Amino acid sequence: MEFTIARGEVYLRISAILILVLAACLIAFDTQTKVIVFTIEKKATYKDVNALKILVYITSVAAGYNMLQLCKHSAWAYSGSKFERSYISMAWISLLLDQMAVYITFASNSAALEASVLAITGSQTFEWIKLCNRFTRFCSQIGGAMFCGYVASFIMALISTISAYRVFRMYSPKLYTVSE
Known part of the structure; x- marks a missing residue:
């Protein structure tokens, strides 16, 4: 049972990383240039909106965090150690x-x-x-990136549920019963 949950968490973390990187790339590399009047051009980028700039940073950091957690899980899996009382604080x-x-x-x-x-x-x-009347491709690509961001948030919520299960499983009375 624990092996199945650990494998599921690994797949969820890999999915979250890929989707977060996709969302960050869709936003960061999205630009569109339109001619406004004769030779005056306006270029739309994610830097025009502070919320999009912050979103790129946060999705990148979240992908990096999930990568670090994935490395931690692989190190625990190869060490062959089980959860003991010393791991409770790490699980929290x-x-x-x-x-x-x-x-x-x-x-x-x-x-x-x-x-x-x-x-x-x-x-x-x-x-x-x-703005989306003029920069339609830019807006549709940003919309796709935000959809990816929400999907990644949902996947990370599932990962958080697994983490909560691991923490509260450590407090199970079956874990600490003395066998006779």
Whole structure:
């Protein structure tokens, strides 16, 4: 049972890493240039919106964190050690870091989504134009990246559930019963 859960966690972490890297690359390498008036060109990049810039950084850090966790799990698997009382603090730290990664990734995706909705709809109050009418390819690629970010957040939530299972399994009465 534990081996199956560990294998599932490895597959989930690899999936999260790939999707987070895909989301970061989709945002970071997305540019589109349009001619506004005769020779005046406007270039749309992720650097134009601070929420997208922060999203690139956070998805990159989250992918790196999942890679480090994957390395930690592979080191534990090769050492052949079982969970003992000395590993309880490490399991709690992993759970808390997994939770933080999920919440921060989800929050940054939501902030970027809010900024993107303003780019789609504009705001007459602030006299902001609808940017996605001009930069359609840029906006659709950003939308795909945000979808990837939400999928990665969901996968990391599943990973966090597995981490919680590992932590609370250590407090099971069956684990610490004395055999006669």
